[in-house]
Amino acid sequence: MTSNAFLPGLREALGAPGVAMAATFLAFGAAVQEAGLPPGWALLACWGIYGMPGQLVLVQAASAGWAGGVGIAVMGAVAVNARFLPMAVSITPVLAARNRWYLLPAVPFIAVTPWAAAMRALPAVERPDRVAWFLGFGLTSWVVAGFASLSGFFVAGALGGEARAALLFVNPLYYALLLAADLDRPAPRRAVLCGAAAASLALLLPASVALLAAGLAGGTVAFLLGRRRGAR
Amino acid sequence: MAPADLALVLTAACCLALRLAGVWLAGGLTTDHPVIAWATAVAQATLAAFVALAIVAPAGALAEVPLAARLAGLGAGVAACLVMHKRMLPALGVGLAAMLAVRSML
Numbered sequence: 001m002t003s004n005a006f007l008p009g010l011r012e013a014l015g016a017p018g019v020a021m022a023a024t025f026l027a028f029g030a031a032v033q034e035a036g037l038p039p040g041w042a043l044l045a046c047w048g049i050y051g052m053p054g055q056l057v058l059v060q061a062a063s064a065g066w067a068g069g070v071g072i073a074v075m076g077a078v079a080v081n082a083r084f085l086p087m088a089v090s091i092t093p094v095l096a097a098r099n100r101w102y103l104l105p106a107v108p109f110i111a112v113t114p115w116a117a118a119m120r121a122l123p124a125v126e127r128p129d130r131v132a133w134f135l136g137f138g139l140t141s142w143v144v145a146g147f148a149s150l151s152g153f154f155v156a157g158a159l160g161g162e163a164r165a166a167l168l169f170v171n172p173l174y175y176a177l178l179l180a181a182d183l184d185r186p187a188p189r190r191a192v193l194c195g196a197a198a199a200s201l202a203l204l205l206p207a208s209v210a211l212l213a214a215g216l217a218g219g220t221v222a223f224l225l226g227r228r229r230g231a232r
Numbered sequence: 233m234a235p236a237d238l239a240l241v242l243t244a245a246c247c248l249a250l251r252l253a254g255v256w257l258a259g260g261l262t263t264d265h266p267v268i269a270w271a272t273a274v275a276q277a278t279l280a281a282f283v284a285l286a287i288v289a290p291a292g293a294l295a296e297v298p299l300a301a302r303l304a305g306l307g308a309g310v311a312a313c314l315v316m317h318k319r320m321l322p323a324l325g326v327g328l329a330a331m332l333a334v335r336s337m338l
Contacts, residue, residue: 015320015321016320016321016324017320020320041237041240045244048240048244048247049243049244050247051247053282054243056292058239058243060291060292062235062236062239066235066236070235070238073239074239074242074243077239078250081247081250082250083274084251084254085250085257085271086254086271086275086278087254087271087275088251088253088257089254089257089267089268090272090275092254092259093261093262093268103255107248107251107255108248112279115275116279119272161293161296162335164293165293165294165297165335166328166331168290168293169297169302169328169331170324171286172282172283172290172306173305173306173327173328174320174324175282175283175286176287176306176309176310177313177323177327178279179280179283180313180314181313181318181320187269187272188276191273191274191276192277192279192280193280194273194280195276195281195284196280196281196283196284199280199284202281203289211278211281211285212278214277214281214285215274215275215277216274218274218277218280218281219270219276220270220273222273222276223266223270223273226273227266
């Protein structure tokens with residue numbers, strides 16, 4: 001029964017999420033090549049970290065010759081990927097595993113694209129099938145991301161500035177579309193609007209903590225507004 | 233160990249720990265628990281802030297694309313998404329085309 005949901009998850013990942021993922025990781029692979037790091041590093045960073053902002057922080061630190069030290073670079077990379085914590089908290093009850101241990105294989109795939117897709121699709125999936133769906137989606141997008149990184153590494157020289165800019169634009173545009181698709185529900189709408197407004201606050205803070213601070217401030221305000229209105 | 237490899241191992245371990253901590257913290261909570269509602273709002277707000285910063289104040293090669301082109305791409309993509317009943321792939325194409333079109337005009 002459970003294995004039946006793996007294929008629908010896989011198919012879902014090969015549509016728009018796969019295209020957005022491939023474009024973003026192609027650009028990442030090219031950036032790794034330019035920073036003078038090996039292709040294996042691009043692949044392992046993609047599969048091990050699996051969170052683009054954090055990956056880019058490390059590539060930028062490598063380009064600068066680790067001038068600020070490895071510790072500072074790691075802290076910056078972890079801080080910009082700190083959204084994994086609230087994402088894991090929010091997706092766990094949606095995955096509805098009978099036992100938390102069943103979730104272990106799914107843990108490495110908790111990242112923006114699988115999380116957003118799962119939060120949209122899983123309420124319509126039978127509860128016992130949800131972990132299998134998420135594994136199908138997560139594993140597929142993970143493999144796509146890895147191959148795209150390697151491809152990006154090897155075609156880096158052939159990419160002009162325009163192609164690079166277009167590839168890099170796909171990532172925020174795709175995330176914006178994911179958020180826009182949720183705007184007809186009150187709770188996500190509040191969170192999106194408060195988060196976008198809080199981004200202006202982030203311009204005043206150091207880049208490493210800016211995103212986390214904006215998310216915490218915007219999300220908390222949205223949550224409190226929702227509680228006051230007694231809405232979902 | 234080379235600095236790049238050390239940084240990669242440490243970052244990957246910390247990111248895995250964040251995900252495991254989230255799953256462990258959520259414990260037996262249900263989707264309508266206030267902690268889950270708050271965590272979901274924080275995750276969505278973080279993503280919205282990421283998009284806002286990437287469009288308004290990006291770093292790297294994207295910064296070379298004029299702001300007007302980035303805004304046009306975002307506006308056209310979101311409008312297409314809403315008009316086309318949330319079909320992501322065509323909306324992605326419309327947004328990208330709008331960004332490149334405005335970029336070439338400026």
